[in-house]
Amino acid sequence: MSAPETTSSAAAVEPPAVDVAIVGAGYVGVPLAQVFAEAGRSVVLLDVDAERVAQINRGESVIEDVPSEVLARLVSDRGLRATTDYDVLRDAGAILIALPTPLSSQREPDLSILLGAAREIATRLRPGQLVVLESTTYPGTTRDELLPLLEEGSGLRAGTDFHLAFSPERVDPGRTDWTTKNVPKVVGGIDEASTEAAARLYGSAIDEVHTVSSPEAAELTKLLENIFRTVNIALVNELARLCQRLGIDVWEVVEAAATKPFGFMSFRPGPGLGGHCIPIDPFYLTWKAREVDFQTEFIELAGRVNRSMPYYCRSLISQALNHGAGKALSQSRVLVLGIAYKPDIADVRESPALKIVELLQGAGATVSYHDPHVAAVTELGLESVPLEPAAYDAVVIVTDHSGIDYAALVEEAALVIDLRNATGPAGNGTAKVWKL
Known part of the structure; x- marks a missing residue:
């Protein structure tokens, strides 16, 4: 043409x-x-x-x-x-x-x-x-x-x-x-x-x-799409942290709520946001809003909740090691399972796994990772290692790639911290599996 x-x-x-x-x-x-x-x-x-x-x-x-x-x-x-x-x-x-x-x-x-x-x-x-x-x-x-x-x-x-x-x-x-x-x-x-x-x-x-x-309407359309996801993920992440204190399984609650055929859209908690859009897009709008003297308080709150999740997960891992294995984080070998920001891809942009690895290393842990899609992460100076769960004090599931036998993982690992509910029923009622 x-x-x-x-x-x-x-x-x-x-x-x-x-x-x-x-x-x-x-x-x-x-x-x-x-x-x-x-x-x-x-x-x-x-x-x-x-x-x-x-x-x-x-x-x-x-x-x-x-x-x-x-x-x-x-x-x-x-x-x-x-x-x-x-x-x-x-x-x-x-x-x-x-x-x-x-x-x-x-x-x-x-x-x-x-x-x-x-x-x-x-x-x-x-x-x-x-x-x-x-x-x-x-x-x-x-x-x-x-x-x-x-x-x-x-x-x-x-x-x-x-x-x-x-x-x-x-x-x-x-x-x-x-x-x-x-x-x-x-x-x-x-x-x-x-x-x-x-x-x-x-x-x-x-x-x-x-x-x-107008182009302005199209530009804001894209931001709205991803801010919608950001806000709802923040909501369920906050609920997950509350459920930990209340002793309620957040995954069971989300699954039950999703049976309602109207008025509810299911979002899942996790260790934070990744990718090239969702962790970034809200900041474009909050920055622009400040130019016209407007505070996007709701959006900024969601951003704070989501950005805090890797820190919360680091604390959960430390707690699991302390109470579940009697070990300090600083004396532990930890395997991070999944470094990409979402399942079954090799994209690590803004992946929460990167921050979790950094936080674990900062606490003194010896950290390795396994990811069938990501051979190496140069910014961490790490390469993917074979999946040998028994060789570590804890395995942390950060990205739930398919193709992993999670039931076998639970059997072999000394301790599993499941941030994605990847272990499903195999991890329910098992003392050595800690879930978000």
């Missing part, structure tokens, strides 16, 4: 050599490239990591959600390719930005990666192109931050010479039921024509597109 028409001389521009250029070949960019390539669009991925680019061009996937055999077919049969050269953007009909937007050490939005890329894009921008930001951020980023940079660097006007929109990524790594293709795509442009252009583009490859009135 050629570049979307605009209200100016942009309509006379030559059709693009590339339909879609995606800036960022990560957890968002590669699945996006897959769906567009499978829909028959010509796609190029742009990334600053030369090794990653070389891997993609060899058909070797860097993302679990897009297997290498799928990527290799798209590279060989559909012409999907990757590059480090920003000049490729000159020949693209649409430029999708899927770059990290992390938090600073002060828990404030850090847009440096995004804005740096925007400056590079601006010098290559030409009339008739569509630019869409997919990176999670606070309301106003597209219009107040991205738009001025694109206009200043290109000499073009957004809405007149090129289209500009925001469409939040909704990737949940490891899922096969809901993917980039069948999760509805929310789109909001800086004007009606930009919204329509973005909706046409995504509609050519994604099953359903939902348009909103």
Whole structure:
């Protein structure tokens, strides 16, 4: 499909050599490239990591959600390719930005990666192109931050010479039921024509597109989705801590409440939040709210509860060792089972397991980890060890990967601290199993 028409001389521009250029070949960019390539669009991925680019061009996937055999077919049969050269953007009909937007050490939005890329894009921008930001951020980023940079660097006007929109990524790594293709795509442009252009583009490859009135509405939509989860997880985490004092099994309570067919949505307690969205997204909104002299007290409270969970779990582990094995944490060998932030993936971004390992080491424990999906964690200086439960004073289940025989684990281990209810019935009524 050629570049979307605009209200100016942009309509006379030559059709693009590339339909879609995606800036960022990560957890968002590669699945996006897959769906567009499978829909028959010509796609190029742009990334600053030369090794990653070389891997993609060899058909070797860097993302679990897009297997290498799928990527290799798209590279060989559909012409999907990757590059480090920003000049490729000159020949693209649409430029999708899927770059990290992390938090600073002060828990404030850090847009440096995004804005740096925007400056590079601006010098290559030409009339008739569509630019869409997919990176999670606070309301106003597209219009107040991205738009001025694109206009200043290109000499073009957004809405007149090129289209500009925001469409939040909704990737949940490891899922096969809901993917980039069948999760509805929310789109909001800086004007009606930009919204329509973005909706046409995504509609050519994604099953359903939902348009909103502005990029600000689309930006806040993404934050609401994950803040909803953050708040409800905080609620059940707080309940889990109360249940410990009351001597009630929180897992039994959650399971029972989930039988109600209306008015209740089940969330499970755990050792904290992980991933690239849920632990981070609330801070985008609380930061933006302070700009307009508004305190998001409910959201900030949920953040405090969830951030405290690794510390609570460290105390629970210490208590279990003391009372269950008669050992001090500082004299114990502890195996952390699962270092990824969620089951059956290799993603360790913001994983609560990292903080738990750090806290256990800080208390003097000798800590190892086993994770069938994560061979090594360089920031911890650790590599995954074989699963030999009997070799440790305690096994702490932080991530409940499938494929682990938890009943056998309970049999072999001297002590199990189960933070995910992975042991299920095998851990119920067993003195050597402590549950969150």
